[in-house]
Amino acid sequence: MKFMTDHIDPDRRRFLTNTGWLAAGVTVLASCSGILPVLPTTGNPDNDDASTWIQILADGRVRFFCPRMEMGQGATLGLSQIVAEELNVPQSQINCLTPDSDQVQPFKMTVGSEGLSVFSVPVSHGAASLREHLRALAVAKSGLPISEVTHMRGGFKAGDVSFGFGDLVPVDAELVVAETGDEQSSYLVRNTRPRQAIGERWKHPDLEKIVTGQMIYSRDVSRPGMLFGDAVRPPRFGATLKKVDDKGVRDLPGVVSVVIDLANNLAGVVADNPMILPGVLEMLDVQWQTPEGSADADALDVSKYRPTDDFEHTLVDEGDSPDPDTIRGKTHQAMYTTSSMAHAAMEPRAAVADVNDKTAEIWCGCQDPYFVRGRVAALLGRGAEDIVVHPLRMGGGFGGRVLCQPAEEAALMSAHVGKPVRVQWDRETEFQQNYFQPKFSHAIDSGLNERGEIAFWHHDFVSAPIIFGLAPKSVAPVLDAFVADEGTARGALSPYRADHKRVRYSDIRTDVPTGAWRGLGAAPNTFAIESMMDEMAHLAETDPLDFRLTHLRTAGPMADRLSSVLKSVADLSKWGRPAPDNTGLGIACAIYKNQTSVAVVAEVKIDHQSRAVKVARLWCSQDCGLVVNPDQVENQVLGNLVWGCNLALKEKLDIQNGVVEQTNFDSYNVLRFDEAPQTFIHLLETADTPPGAVGESAFAPTAAAIANATFAATGKRPRHLPFDYDTLFA
């Protein structure tokens, strides 16, 4: 055991000091990389990172700086259970904290259903390393050989003596952290004893705060001496601030300052009373420069590019070209579209900034506090390490909180007035000033061979960049020319066998800001594939379930897992039973991120009197590998099923001339109680499979299952989402 504190670089020392480690004078890890990467928020964690997240305190409790932001997905709970498993402690012994940006090294943004799938293994190694480090302390203290020091609940047994973890913290220290390294001892990876925390239905420690109104979200933050800011925001995408006449607004009672910052597109007012802000902002005379012309969303129409085979990327082009003689009369073409959509999280975003000459602190809910830190640092002309972001639980994320624009606005205004400033977006701003899910436009040609199986599958689609949607204008053209946006293409590769399979696409940048939205391309792409599979099954006069199973045979291990969930959901929903009039069952499935297989059956009822398409029931079987907390996973599946209903029947943004027409929940429709189906969820676990992606997986096939059920009920095929009774029977 070495004391390495003298060899820690300044940045590392800073966060160790902030978390109390250096003050405690305890051992810190030896092999940790001393260099902080410049842009770490997109890189996966390694085991050295993980060993800095977990500490044993003198009272024996575990402090866990969880490297995931919480927005309801429950990753903080699942990872706490991983820590508890490795250390063998009850839930009451774990204090899971969301770290401030200076308390741990930067970690990857919270996106992509990676909380358990990417972070569970490093967290388990971190906790296991700590356990083995403590074991070494017990060996030293007892004088017994390591073979006689056995791990027990909350500590070790060495001969006749028991050591609680707290007993092993040196008297002059406050806490113990691990040496790095021991990758052999993770119980998650090598399951050498009965599980005690993994697989349990632990309840999230925040639940009581949530149901009593004590949970603090961004909008609830208050700081001493806090002022209130708001701004006039661009009237359309790409508008830049040209001129502002404050017309005496500065002198109005309650107004502290008018902050005009042309370079940063900010026309803001800071007041000592938040109630006066709307009226005061209306008095500002703000002139905007609006961009000429518009690369409008009409560009996202696949039929424009098909005649000339003008697609930027080919995902796959494999197999034998089909013999035209075998497919005569049994071919089909269909086009599918999905709409632009908003995240519409229930909490409109907000932030508090406290910027003075020496320090700058930000309180906000965001999926990437380090990205926010970097943006604020650039705006203020300071180093990123001089900004501290205090992240809070988000009132919904869904990909929409990678940016936190109010944090930037609040920082500029706080820097101006030298006092804490709160900025809260209202619902209209939340709908109009963020980035969005782009439209998707698909065309699929397919045909059957003499066995009634798919001879060819030619799928072309266009949409906009998603992962690179937020790329600055200066680099976007270069990126677009060389990089295929994997987010746009997520889920676009059909899992089914075909004699010849070709999938091409283009990610076309328009002037509509686009970025991460739940599942990225997975749900729109799966809607097209799984609708077309239903159409081809119909053409082949084969049951849609059997048709899918036939095409998954010998297609690989993930296809086998997909077959299993298809069979499971068929059992669950009693697939094949006769349906009453105006009722239909539809099935669809997906493999998500090559980790999770999921299948959904929808039961749709058509009410001709009230002119309504209603999703009555949804059944879902999912295999996401090891389930760390079944309750959390089932809740995520539930949310995804509801999102599938939204995609199928509800959500649509209309964007004209750079302006979003929807401003609130009267014009942007989301599913409500009376429309929400009964749900039945079943989880399968393929043995020896690590935790897979959960937060977006069941969303992928749900809209297609609903569309296929609608076809079964009516004989009419919904190919453009969202649909309703009137568009169906138009």
Place this chain on the structure above:
Amino acid sequence: MTTLNGKPLSLPRSMLDVSLLDYLRDHAHLKGTKFGCGQGLCGACTVNVDGTAERSCQLNMSDVLGHDVTTIEGLSATVGGDKLHPVQQAWIDEAVPQCGYCQPGQIMAAVALLRQNASPDDADINDAMRGNICRCGTYDRIRRAISRAAAEA
């Protein structure tokens, strides 16, 4: 007499035009009642006025003069204050919340529903709760939690 969570409330005249939601959050510092839409469309700001569910963003303080306002913070006091209200407990037992932001409003709507109808079926629940959006999609669990609270009452 006007009361807020059981305590008498005297309001200066200058407060009468302030919305109940803004009053609760920025003057009474009761942050459990949430802003969602500002137009009475989403239910996140639901409180109880004389035991009925109301959208606090749609009321001014002048509207609640002489009435009893209960927020999520005052809910457990209505059942003695030493434990959670049965609806809050049911929310935990069914592990309803995901992000949790809409849930204080959902709970206040559910409490008002159960006061009027002690054993609502799913159709009653859907009808009463239609104005409360949960973007995370926990509707099915909320229905279960309300039924559980009704059964255990």
